Amino acid sequence: MFFDDFNIGDEMITPRRTITETDVVQFAGLSGDFNPLHIDEEFAKETPYKTRVAHGLLSVSVITGLQSMMGIVNGTTLGLLEINWKFKRGVIPGDTIFAKFIVKAKQETSKKDRGVLTRSVLVYNQRDEIVSEGEIILLMKKRIGIPTN
Numbered sequence: 001m002f003f004d005d006f007n008i009g010d011e012m013i014t015p016r017r018t019i020t021e022t023d024v025v026q027f028a029g030l031s032g033d034f035n036p037l038h039i040d041e042e043f044a045k046e047t048p049y050k051t052r053v054a055h056g057l058l059s060v061s062v063i064t065g066l067q068s069m070m071g072i073v074n075g076t077t078l079g080l081l082e083i084n085w086k087f088k089r090g091v092i093p094g095d096t097i098f099a100k101f102i103v104k105a106k107q108e109t110s111k112k113d114r115g116v117l118t119r120s121v122l123v124y125n126q127r128d129e130i131v132s133e134g135e136i137i138l139l140m141k142k143r144i145g146i147p148t149n
Contacts, residue, residue, distance in 0.1 A: 002076050003115035003140035006103045014066035016098040016126075019054050019091055027058040053090035059132060060085060063099040063123055078114055078139040085134035089125070096126040104135065113144050 036043035105118040
């Protein structure tokens with residue numbers, strides 16, 4: 001979809017994905033974040049979660065991947081401008097997450113071939129509890145000069 005195709009209030013729901021033990025281990029290795037909260041079960045038993053919890057940024061990464069699977073902004077995104085995020089609940093290996101993207105704002109730019117798209121994002125677990133929420137701002141291509149059959 002192009003910038004022009006989005007309307008304020010549009011909602012899109014991603015597919016679901018279960019966060020696995022492998023995801024957590026691989027994300028720790030990729031990011032270098034080996035906080036015991038994520039990798040040490042004995043340490044994690046003493047935390048409010050009572051078990052290891054997935055990295056918050058792992059869940060954000062997964063929902064951006066789920067969005068990509070939908071093909072909605074593939075090929076029309078020119079850049080990620082900003083991410084603002086709040087984490088409400090832990091995501092535990094075995095939890096299944098999905099996201100709802102809601103178009104919050106559209107802003108024209110000085111260049112006619114692009115615009116700035118702001119979307120709110122709500123991330124849910126399998127119990128339909130909000131585990132995190134945020135805002136993603138993208139620079140998007142416009143449909144200028146492209147036939148609209």
